[in-house]
Amino acid sequence: MESYYTIIKIAPNNLADDSLSIGLLLHDGNQFWIQFSEEKKSIAKKLLGTNPDAVDYISKQITDKVGEINKELTSKQPSFFNLNSFITGDYFNYLSNYSNGLLRFSNAIFLNDSIDK
Numbered sequence: 001m002e003s004y005y006t007i008i009k010i011a012p013n014n015l016a017d018d019s020l021s022i023g024l025l026l027h028d029g030n031q032f033w034i035q036f037s038e039e040k041k042s043i044a045k046k047l048l049g050t051n052p053d054a055v056d057y058i059s060k061q062i063t064d065k066v067g068e069i070n071k072e073l074t075s076k077q078p079s080f081f082n083l084n085s086f087i088t089g090d091y092f093n094y095l096s097n098y099s100n101g102l103l104r105f106s107n108a109i110f111l112n113d114s115i116d117k
Contacts, residue, residue, distance in 0.1 A: 007106035028115035
């Protein structure tokens, strides 16, 4: 199984192409792990100015979706779709290249080591 991580970013100013890293999403080959920095999220909220609640909304939605995906990945019930074939490092590379809104992802950085808690 491939292990990789991607950095979750908020882009407060699309014209300047700047972004602030607020979290990390890691896949260890079996499940996803996610961590957000509360300090970076508060900075991103200040930079957004007019819509600071978007940062909390984005982080909550990503956390909830990662929980759902992990639940499906560890489920013993047969599934019509194999999520491991859809959510890959290549998919995050695609998101890195083509996401141009408030939420951005870095290219997936692949790891040659096993990951544990």
